[in-house]
Amino acid sequence: MPTSFHSIGRWLYARAENLLAAMLATMFVVFIIQIVFRYLLNLPIGWTHEISVMMWLWMVLFGTAFVVRDSEEIRFDILYSAAGPRTRRVMVLVSSLSLVVLFSISLPAVIDYIAFMKVEKTAYLKIRFDYLYSIYGIFAVAMIVRQLYLAYQAVWGSKANEFDPTKASSGV
Structure with missing residues (x-):
């Protein structure tokens, strides 16, 4: 890059x-x-x-x-940690593509619902619900892109990262 x-x-x-x-x-x-x-x-x-x-x-x-970041997400990784590098890649590929399919299938309905919510407003501040919930549409698209990138890395990227709990940090 x-x-x-x-x-x-x-x-x-x-x-x-x-x-x-x-x-x-x-x-x-x-x-x-x-x-x-x-x-x-x-x-x-x-x-x-x-x-x-x-x-x-x-x-x-x-x-x-x-x-x-993907490495900062909380996950149950007992099986992932016990698997070898090739199996880890397959696990990442399957989970990433599954999420891409699920988010992609739901995206048209999500966008429809967000657009529909323009008729409702919050009780006190009168903020339209489509503005309020628009972040979910952005989130769904970002998750599709992120999971596609993870799937790409699993197939053509470098070796899967090994998690070392002794090197875990707060991100600083």
């Missing part, structure tokens, strides 16, 4: 992390506001709950689509 693509990719990844951090900060601040209004001022407000739920939904799906 040319270095210019690599540096652009690193820059985009850093901005995605920044956006995810901003969503987390927003969710935290709104949560604190909700606690203050409900328990200190005895004045419950609903918009804070809406924003918290929206931020959680977007954080999980946006983060999974653009920030979490």
Whole structure:
């Protein structure tokens, strides 16, 4: 991969992390506001709950689509760890292609449903549900692309990475 693509990719990844951090900060601040209004001022407000739920939904799906690396995903890998390199490649290929097929089959219905949801709005902030749930369409497309890349790597890429629990880190 040319270095210019690599540096652009690193820059985009850093901005995605920044956006995810901003969503987390927003969710935290709104949560604190909700606690203050409900328990200190005895004045419950609903918009804070809406924003918290929206931020959680977007954080999980946006983060999974653009920030979490494949090696950082939580998985049950007892069988994968016990298998040899060739079997691991087959396992990655089968699971990746299965996910590509499932996401691809569901994608038209997902897009239809998201488009249909433009008639509904949230209770307090009046945000259209199609805007709110559009992240799932983006997530589904990102998962298709990611799984196709993993399938490509399993067939033509380098040797499957061995997981070494002694080298696990928090990503820093």
